Amino acid sequence: MRDVYIVGTGEHPWGKFNDKNFVEVGEVAVAEALKDAGVRWTEIQAIMSSILIYGGNAGHLSGQYIESMFGETGVPVVNVYNACATGSAAIRMAYNSIAAGETDTVMAVGVDLSPKGFLTAKSDDPRQDRDVLRWRMTGMPNPIYWAMECRKRFEKYGDTPEDLADVKVLLSQFGAKNPNARYKKVYTRDEVLNSKMVCDPLRLYEICAVSDGAAVVILSADPKKIQSANKPVKIAATTMGSAIYGDPTIRISALSAPSKAEAPLLSESYSASKQAYEKSGLGPEDIDVLELPDNSSWHYLQYLETCGFCGEGEAHKMLREGKTQMGGKLVVNPSGGFASFGEAIGAQAIWQVVEACDQLRGRAGERQVPNCKTAMAQTYGLMGNSGTTILTI
Amino acid sequence: MQVIDKVEGKVPRLPDLFSWTDEGVRIRSAKCHDCDTYFFPEYHAQHRPDCPRENVEKVLLANKGKLATFTIQHYMCPPPFKTTGDITPYGLGLVEFPEGISVAGLIMETDLDSLKIGQEVETFDYVLYKDEDGNDVVTWAFRAVK
Numbered sequence: 458m459r460d461v462y463i464v465g466t467g468e469h470p471w472g473k474f475n476d477k478n479f480v481e482v483g484e485v486a487v488a489e490a491l492k493d494a495g496v497r498w499t500e501i502q503a504i505m506s507s508i509l510i511y512g513g514n515a516g517h518l519s520g521q522y523i524e525s526m527f528g529e530t531g532v533p534v535v536n537v538y539n540a541c542a543t544g545s546a547a548i549r550m551a552y553n554s555i556a557a558g559e560t561d562t563v564m565a566v567g568v569d570l571s572p573k574g575f576l577t578a579k580s581d582d583p584r585q586d587r588d589v590l591r592w593r594m595t596g597m598p599n600p601i602y603w604a605m606e607c608r609k610r611f612e613k614y615g616d617t618p619e620d621l622a623d624v625k626v627l628l629s630q631f632g633a634k635n636p637n638a639r640y641k642k643v644y645t646r647d648e649v650l651n652s653k654m655v656c657d658p659l660r661l662y663e664i665c666a667v668s669d670g671a672a673v674v675i676l677s678a679d680p681k682k683i684q685s686a687n688k689p690v691k692i693a694a695t696t697m698g699s700a701i702y703g704d705p706t707i708r709i710s711a712l713s714a715p716s717k718a719e720a721p722l723l724s725e726s727y728s729a730s731k732q733a734y735e736k737s738g739l740g741p742e743d744i745d746v747l748e749l750p751d752n753s754s755w756h757y758l759q760y761l762e763t764c765g766f767c768g769e770g771e772a773h774k775m776l777r778e779g780k781t782q783m784g785g786k787l788v789v790n791p792s793g794g795f796a797s798f799g800e801a802i803g804a805q806a807i808w809q810v811v812e813a814c815d816q817l818r819g820r821a822g823e824r825q826v827p828n829c830k831t832a833m834a835q836t837y838g839l840m841g842n843s844g845t846t847i848l849t850i
Numbered sequence: 851m852q853v854i855d856k857v858e859g860k861v862p863r864l865p866d867l868f869s870w871t872d873e874g875v876r877i878r879s880a881k882c883h884d885c886d887t888y889f890f891p892e893y894h895a896q897h898r899p900d901c902p903r904e905n906v907e908k909v910l911l912a913n914k915g916k917l918a919t920f921t922i923q924h925y926m927c928p929p930p931f932k933t934t935g936d937i938t939p940y941g942l943g944l945v946e947f948p949e950g951i952s953v954a955g956l957i958m959e960t961d962l963d964s965l966k967i968g969q970e971v972e973t974f975d976y977v978l979y980k981d982e983d984g985n986d987v988v989t990w991a992f993r994a995v996k
């Protein structure tokens with residue numbers, strides 16, 4: 458296996474774009490990444506594309522549409538779906554293809570225009586579609602799952618409503634400094650605590666929105682491209698994980714969990730990060746910047762523990778002591794996180810990597826973390842999907 | 851314990867998820883005797899890795915369990931969830947049954963402000979809406995034990 462670098466990145470600003478289609482949103486990010494990498498379209502030897510299938514096969518948003526816009530070249534285009542970790546799968550496939558010597562330069566692209574409203578079950582057969590029961594029998598949109606886990610933490614570790622609010626406050630301060638963010642308002646703790654209660658203890662401002670957006674990375678092991686790139690970022694590891702038997706998490710879509718834990722909570726994310734630490738030879742103590750999936754304030758706290766940045770039940774201490782803020786040992790989500798961007802399923806994992814690259818390349822403007830040498834991007838996808846990417850400069 | 855095959859005027863919204871018995875409503879599960887794991891629903895297997903998967907038996911969970919965690923939802927769940935009118939705020943809980951599996955469901959007919967982790971709850975049939983034939987369409991739900 459040979460070393461693989463990210464030689465260029467691109468991003469479309471995130472928001473709601475009712476007057477644009479997905480190819481138009483993707484085009485901006487692809488063009489930016491090509492320009493940033495100094496790579497011609499015809500030098501891309503494979504395209505790994507994150508897709509969101511909505512409405513079945515006919516409606517899927519595929520990498521071939523993007524390819525046709527820039528000119529069909531006959532290279533492999535692989536369309537992959539792993540829920541919110543879809544982009545992690547695209548990056549991992551790009552990395553593996555290059556590391557194994559199959560290709561030299563590959564693009565991973567994620568574009569998503571989220572449908573309006575909730576993503577509910579598409580079929581009515583609970584035997585084969587495990588997303589059916591919660592929508593028909595129990596009325597459980599995603600945040601319910603997070604709220605139930607969050608209440609366990611309140612009971613077990615003493616997390617408070619103020620901790621949840623402070624996560625949003627911190628992230629909003631970063632988001633205000635990110636030109637690509639959808640939400641740029643800085644919130645106070647009181648404003649967050651006075652936002653509507655959605656599913657106790659999670660309030661409206663503590664749950665991320667769904668957005669439209671796109672992000673692209675170009676990976677290469679071609680010495681010439683690495684040399685001519687503006688601050689190439691080395692991929693120390695890029696991994697994926699699935700859940701482990703005995704995980705006590707009440708996992709989205711499921712309506713049951715084992716009562717006795719025989720595996721860690723969020724075991725798919727534990728698996729992905731553990732593999733990434735092993736492959737990179739780096740550990741949580743080496744990471745300067747972490748982009749974690751803050752679908753809600755609960756995720757922010759839980760992921761610090763799941764990925765080993767502190768012991769079980771200690772995340773609120775890290776938060777309260779300022780260890781995750783600018784100037785702290787580990788700066789968490791200096792991008793502003795999903796709290797400031799919203800999530801766009803097919804694009805978000807690649808977006809996290811683009812934001813981490815901006816920090817490593819010293820391009821993060823007012824939110825730049827000084828002396829950032831190592832960054833990690835961690836994803837969370839429903840139904841047991843997760844990915845971790847560790848990057849160094 | 852006797853299973854009651856048909857309760858006049860009541861139909862489950864989807865089949866095979868719970869049963870009426872002379873000891874109350876009981877959630878339908880399956881137990882793998884090889885790897886000592888319970889499934890819910892009974893048709894979604896969740897074996898331990900390397901289990902031979904040969905001895906799986908359908909079972910009914912106890913009528914009562916302990917509340918492992920809960921939330922109170924303040925917005926109506928969108929379709930295909932369906933109830934007669936707006937039921938917000940409504941409770942949702944994860945209930946730990948003595949068999950070793952926890953199952954999620956609505957918490958109804960209970961003072962939501964009084965909910966506490968660890969409290970005892972019982973399974974019952976909650977009427978979601980009436981169908982065209984006038985039957986009560988029901989789901990399983992939990993309520994505080996009085």
Ligand SMILES: [Zn+2]
Nearest residue numbers: 882885897901
């Ligand atoms: Zn088994």
